[in-house]
Amino acid sequence: MARVYLTSLNCQTGTMARHRDIALDRSGIVAAAFALLDEAGLDGVTMRALAARLSVQAPALYWHVRDKAALGGLMAEALYAEARAGLHDGLDARAWLLALGQGLCRSLARHRDAARLLASARPLAQASDETAAGMAAPLVQRGFSREQALEAQAAVLSLSLGWSIYRENAAMHAFLTGMFDLEESFERGLRVLVDGLVAEAVPASS
Structure with a gap:
């Protein structure tokens, strides 16, 4: 997306307001939102707080992100994109x-x-045949049907998200790690899940 230069108003006590140009785009907004998330937690990520971090007035954000729900969707997309960065042919x-x-x-x-954040984020796009085909394509190329490919990805991502929620919940994390190794258990569970998904899908299409 082209960079748009917006003028922000910075007020200083006892002086006239002064203007300065701010380079604002979606990637910069999302990066600032993650910095705010790390600093203040999910409850602290508001459009007003994000605008303050970017040194712009809140309405300036709406040129790029229509509301907090859309911001959450963009952040979720960034997390999924990062998760898929290591996938290759x-x-x-x-x-x-x-x-x-x-x-x-x-x-x-x-x-x-x-x-x-990911558990509560709303999808930015509507479900469609084209979207489903694109999401399924990597596993369809590996012998899955489209339905199997979509279900397999949903199962794997759900397991990872659920385990990550346990990790974020300090009390639950302490409770579970008092009984077993949470990270080793995740890896073992992921392997069992994936082995079952592959065994069911690939022979059926060969």
Whole structure:
């Protein structure tokens, strides 16, 4: 998206307001929102607080992000994109799904309250046949049907998100780690889930 230069008004006590140009775009807004998330937690991410962090008036944000729900959707998209960054053509179906689940866990671990954010975020686009085909394509190329591909990704991402929510909840994390190793359990559960998904899907399409 082209960069848009907006004028912000900075008021100083006992002086006339002065103006300065601020380069604002969606990528910069999302980066600032994650910095705010890390600093203040999910409840502290508001359009007003984000505007203050960017040194602009709140209405300036609405040129790029229509409301807080849309901001959450953009942040969720960024988390999913980061989770998929390690996926490549050389991976077979099993390795691809394992990398997807592990990638999301790593992505969520980098930011405070990221799992809560992802669990509550609204999709930015409407579900469509084109969207489904695009999401399913990597696993369809590896022998899954489209329905199997979508369900497999949903299952893996749900496991990673649920485990990440346990990690973020300090009391639950302490309770569970008092009984078993949470990280090892996640990896074991992910492997069992993926092995089952691959065993069910790939032979059926061969």
